[in-house]
Amino acid sequence: MALELDAEEFEALVVDELDLLPDDMVDGLDNVVFVVEDRPEDGSLDLLGLYDGVAVTERGQYGFGELPDRIILFREPLLDISADLDELRDQIHVTLVHEIAHYYGIDDQHLHELGWA
Numbered sequence: 514m515a516l517e518l519d520a521e522e523f524e525a526l527v528v529d530e531l532d533l534l535p536d537d538m539v540d541g542l543d544n545v546v547f548v549v550e551d552r553p554e555d556g557s558l559d560l561l562g563l564y565d566g567v568a569v570t571e572r573g574q575y576g577f578g579e580l581p582d583r584i585i586l587f588r589e590p591l592l593d594i595s596a597d598l599d600e601l602r603d604q605i606h607v608t609l610v611h612e613i614a615h616y617y618g619i620d621d622q623h624l625h626e627l628g629w630a
Contacts, residue, residue: 516592516595516596516597516598516601517592518588518592518601520549520551520588523549523588523592524549526598526601526602526605527547527549527586527605527609529602530602530605530606530609531609533606534606534609534610534613538610538613539613541617542613542616543569544579544582545566545581545582545583545616546581546582546583546584547583547584547585547586547609548584548585548586549585549586549587549588550585550586550587550588551587551588551589552587552588552590553587553590557590558589558590558593559590560587560590561586561587561590561594561604562584562585562587562609562611562612563583563584563585563587563612564582564583564584564585564612564613564615564616565582565583565584565585566581566582566583566616568615568616568617568618569616569617569618570617570618571618584609584612584613584616585612586605586608586609586612591604591605591608607629610629611624611629614629
């Protein structure tokens with residue numbers, strides 16, 4: 514049985530987990546917004562989060578007026594794989610770290626080596 518949390522309750526958990534991340538990880542984020550959506554566009558449950566933007570390492574001429582990068586967490590897939598609230602918190606935490614790492618230009622393979630994928 515999957516957990517049931519409405520969007521507001523889920524977003525509150527995401528904010529809590531963001532607050533628990535190390536300052537040096539979060540302070541470097543520039544022009545990034547965190548977004549919660551129910552599901553990925555294809556409607557699947559196998560994507561937990563997404564970094565939609567240009568990594569710091571690839572920005573080059575990136576300047577003012579750019580639309581913010583988005584780090585998206587997908588509520589229903591995260592709820593689907595979590596047996597309880599503690600597990601959900603862990604999954605949100607790992608997903609946030611994973612997507613923030615993409616912002617810093619760290620790819621999936623490197624994340625896997627670090628144990629975050």
